[in-house]
Amino acid sequence: MNPSERHPAHALWCDPAEGLVARISRLLAERRLHAARTVVLVPYGQLIQTARALWAAHGAPGFAPRFETTRNWARSAGGFAPGADDIAFDTARDLLTAQSLLGRAGFAASRIALAGRLVEIALQLAPLAAAERPHERADWALQARGVIEAGKGSEWFDIESALNGIALAWAANSGYATDVLLTDPVLAQVDQLIVLDGLQSDPLTRKLCALLDDRVVHLQLATLQAPGCTVALHPAADPEDEAERAAACVLRHLAEGRAPVALVATDRALTRRISAQLVAQGVSLHDETGWKLSTTRAAATLMSALRACAHDASSDQVLDWLKSASALDGLAIRMLEARLRDRGMRDWHGWCAFVAASGKQQDLDVMPFTNDVETLRATLLRARPLGDWLQATRALLEAGGQWAALAGDAVGIEVIAALYLDAEDGELRGTRCTLAEFTAWARDVLEAASFVLAPGPDEAAQVVVLPLHQLLGRAFAAVVMPGCDDQRLPASPEPPGEWNPAQRAALSLPSREALEAAQRAAWAIALQAPCCDVLWREADASGEPVRPSPLVQLLHLDHAAAEAIDPRLPVQIAARPTPRPQPRGNALVPATLSSTAYEDLRRCPYRFFALRQLGLRSSDELDAEVDKRDFGNWLHAVLGHFHEALKEAPTTDLHARRAMMADAQERATREFGLSEAEFLPFAAAWPAVRDGYLDWLAGHEAGEGAVFVESEPWKEVALGRVKLVGRLDRVDATPDGRAFVIDYKTESADKTRERVKDPTEDTQLAFYAALFPDDSLRAAYVNVGEKASGTRTVEQPDVVAARDALVAGVMDDLARIADGAALPALGEGSVCEHCTARGLCRKDFWELGE
DSSP states (O other): OGGGSSSHHHHHHHHHHHHHHHHHHHHHHHHHHGGEEEEEOSSSTHHHHHHHHHHHHOOOOSSEEEEEEEHHHHHHHOOOOOTSSSSSSSSHHHHHHHHHHHHTTTTTHHHHHHHHHHHHHHHHHHHHHHTSOOGGGHHHHHHHHHHHHOSSSSSHHHHHHHHHHOOOHHTOOOOOOEEEEGGHHHHHHHHHEEEEOOOOOHHHHHHHHEEEEEEEEEEEEEOOOOOOOOOEEEESHHHHHHHHHHHHHHHHHHHHHHHSEEEEEEHEEEHHHHHHHHTTTTTOOEEESSSSSSGGGHHHHHHHHHTTTSTOOBBBHHHHHHHHHTTSSHHHHHHHHHHHHTTOOOOOOHHHOOOOOOOOOHHHHHHHHHHHHHHHHHSSSSOOHHHHHHHHHHHHHHHHHHHHHHTTSHHHHHHHHHHHTTOTTTTSSOBBBBBHHHHHHHHHHHHHOOOOOOOTTOOOSSEEEEEEEGGGOOSSSSSEEEEOOOTTTTTTTTOOSSSSHHHHHTTOOHHHHHHHHHHHHHHHHHHEEEEEEEEEEOOOSSOOOBOOOOHHHHHTTOOEEOOOOOSEEEOOOOOOOOOOOHHHHHHHOOSEEEEHHHHHHHOOOOHHIIISSSOOOOOOOOOOOHHHHHHHHHHHHHHHHHHHHHHOOOOOOHHHHHHHHHHHHHHHHHHHHHHHHHHHHHTTTTHHHHHHHHHHHHHHHHHOEEEEESSSSSSEEEETTTTEEEOSEEEOOOOOOOEEEEEOOOSSHHHHHHTSSSSGGHHHHHHHTTTTTTTTOEEEEEEEOSSSSEEEEEEEEHHHHHHHHHHHHHHHHHHHHHHHOBBOOOOOOGGTTTOOTTHHTHHHTTTTTT
16 A cells, blocks of 8 residues: 555545545536536645546546636636736736836836835725626726725835725726636536635635635545644754754655655745755755745856846856856956956955956956957946846857857756746837846846746656645645744744735735634644654754744644654764874975965964975955955055155155055055945044054154155065065164064054064074075064054064074975975974864864864
8 A cells, every 4th residue: 555545635536436536526416517618616726636636546437527726727718918118927027018018007117116015905805806707897996996095194105005996996907817717618618627626715616606606616635634643842952953854754755655754845945955964865855835046056047147238247247257258268267367366355346457457468458358348248237128137148158158058958048038038029028227227127037926836647656745725635645744843933923914814804814814724734644644753953053042833832732743763874984093294395495485385384384385385275266255354455555655646755644644645545545446445344444553653764764864764665684595575564764774674564562563572483583584685684563553552662682692593494495395204293382273284284174083
């Protein structure tokens, strides 16, 4: 016996005496009805195939009655094409029609913003209007108009009432595909209408019953029975744990021969996570809820092209588009990305301005490709009619080599069809709009559309993903219901729309009580399965506690459930800790060495091997927020420009120096491509930093007698087989002719003082001193404070001795590397906390073995 045959739904259909198949057969025989002139209305489309299969197996021989939904019945009764202003139940058309209606109603300025809301209201009223015969809709609208006013006393109420009125007129004046069912010729072809009542009544079905009168019989699909098993409860720690347990429940049922399994979809993200785990295990799965087109790769490809063409597009958005454009030069894209990340150019417009003004060779190399990208982006900049937008979008996708990929993919074809990208001229009417408005329209269309991949004729799905109410009338061997918390499975669902209870009653919209009754009935049907697993999370992804659904809590009160053991099978895995890496870098002895590279070698030899010898590095994020490091780089540039300007036009006047600092600030901001919004977190602190630095500079010049020499000089010094290189922040000269090397720091003053406590541990100043063949030089950190402490000098008094020790250390360390000495991962201290090579040395794994 198939496990699903133990489900009460199987007896509901197939019981020889009281099953639906037997009752319909007796009705046909008793009333001498021809099956072909008998229509059996089912509450949802997926039940049609189930009903037909069960009739073929258990029904009377000969003709079978017509199992239909109202939509399917209307499709077979005659073709239908919506009029220009009809509700088409096609988001692309309906949004455009809504914009047109709003423009004609005096809301032209806000038509884009209000169109989505108008479509939402119209779709709530459309089933009510479709349940009236076309010549009766005017009277229905007249009666409804008196109850749709949202209220008075505010602009929101006025707009909502106006939208309700427009939506009502739209619904009442539309034609519907199901209008054909209300005509006398179609009704005359029906000798008997058998309605299999679902969880909620349908307005159109009620109208058909009224018109056919005594030719109607109602049979119940929903039956009230006790749970078919002791429900297994699975409280999960978090969403990830919930998904894993749900997938394990499904796999356990399949392993024990219970198929098909119903996986109830209560949360889209959770269902996708569970489905991915099942597919990875080779499970055959059919998703009746479908995939939102907006979440597919095809939609992402199209939307990335539109977002990349916006006037304020970010560099990340442009790169995202370019990387999916197979027809463009891949090498040029990689060169462009490397340069963008190297410069930290978040804004694409800022990059275009920068590269046009730059004379550096690496920028000149990518300028032609940047111009090519701008040429493509320019094709979508100006406003135009909707038809032109569709043609221009297709042309852009073809230029990038993306159109062929979309047209050759099942989901891509759905995206093209949803947006009418292959439509004939004039097929889709729309007003003139901007790129932002067209992008918003495309986004809303893709968000509303779903893609359901139908299984093959010979493909029997082991798991069926479906909404809770579509368990009605179907026999499954087991039911798994994740997401049974109070947020995703409320006992009393919120009624859609902004209608108040009186309006819902007057318009015959389902009340909260009706929705609650339907929810509880669907829940009871789910519990009738031979095996049922209920899962919920006790905390969401952010750690906030989550309660189980009231429906789950009722199971505890009724003693109809028990907490289940974890269905996941423990797997014993032998610990295999990774040994500390001991690479040798004698084949990659560096020809040049900077202070930061040598600092890496001193802190962790493996870090030096990975980052400096192998040249590995992580890609910088382009969309990261401006942080203190960015402020420090910007400040270095500001001070460099300021001192160069002060050198050209020396002055001790404070106001003149502030003006020079302001010019330097503007220049550095342009160079870094920072907007006012990005710089805002540091703008409040900048005046105090600037004034503190100028006060320190006056004291530095007066007390030390120091004179600025150069800013950011590049220095190189040969040292045996290696060349020491570096760019210094600043070099001054003291009255006695000694060089004074200065390095700016924006860290805390305590951290800066800690640097100079042990001269042999201070790599940076000692290394910079090695770049000067001067045994009398001085070196200091200048801590540019952001607080009341202001700017301070922290000098390294033993810099020459530290330099000599460092030079000896460099020669000895490089000689040992050349001789094949190991470069171990030290794995100690705070060095590892933010090390980008930590994933390579596997510190978190070899710690277990030591």
